[in-house]
Amino acid sequence: MAWLFIVILLILLWVVSLCKILHASRSPSKVAFISNGEAVFHKRNILLVMAHPDDESMFFSPTVIYLASRLHSIHILCMSIGNADGKGSIRKEELYQACAVLKVPVQQVKILDHPELQDGFDKMWSRNLLARIIEQEISSHGIDLIITFDNYGVSGHRNHCDVHQGIWFRKLFVAFSSYTYVNTLRKISP
Numbered sequence: 001m002a003w004l005f006i007v008i009l010l011i012l013l014w015v016v017s018l019c020k021i022l023h024a025s026r027s028p029s030k031v032a033f034i035s036n037g038e039a040v041f042h043k044r045n046i047l048l049v050m051a052h053p054d055d056e057s058m059f060f061s062p063t064v065i066y067l068a069s070r071l072h073s074i075h076i077l078c079m080s081i082g083n084a085d086g087k088g089s090i091r092k093e094e095l096y097q098a099c100a101v102l103k104v105p106v107q108q109v110k111i112l113d114h115p116e117l118q119d120g121f122d123k124m125w126s127r128n129l130l131a132r133i134i135e136q137e138i139s140s141h142g143i144d145l146i147i148t149f150d151n152y153g154v155s156g157h158r159n160h161c162d163v164h165q166g167i168w169f170r171k172l173f174v175a176f177s178s179y180t181y182v183n184t185l186r187k188i189s190p
Contacts, residue, residue: 056076064104077137079133096109
């Protein structure tokens with residue numbers, strides 16, 4: 001008889017949880033990240049993490065243009081100079097030029113040329129190294145939102161996927177440390 005009580009209790013808990021989720025999804029969000037003019041506007045420190053110069057133009061330019069138009073502070077962290085074809089210095093300069101068009105100040109653009117983060121389909125990047133670099137940028141600029149590739153890396157490029165995995169590796173590390181992170185990466189003391 002006790003098992004019947006437990007089954008009924010679990011079903012009831014499931015129904016209550018489902019109702020709560022459905023109710024929350026129908027009510028308007030109280031987060032005012034991107035203001036529509038009615039909500040309170042909050043300027044964000046945003047970090048765009050990408051693998052190579054040209055990723056900002058190929059994958060993220062509409063997002064960057066919109067966020068810059070809303071006066072959010074955008075920082076770009078590019079993990080390599082994109083030197084797979086020996087044109088890294090040219091690609092680096094092209095990134096700076098693109099950022100000028102996208103209205104991202106050059107002092108908020110960081111392009112790495114780390115020996116363990118070289119461009120290439122066959123080059124695997126360390127999640128741990130990426131997580132450490134990203135954490136340094138978050139701390140030094142007070143970042144509260146990260147934008148990067150999806151788990152497929154948009155185009156399937158290994159370096160793009162590694163950047164995504166580096167951010168998730170960092171998030172998992174943080175989840176088991178002494179802090180809890182909310183979607184906007186704000187630290188909440190335990």
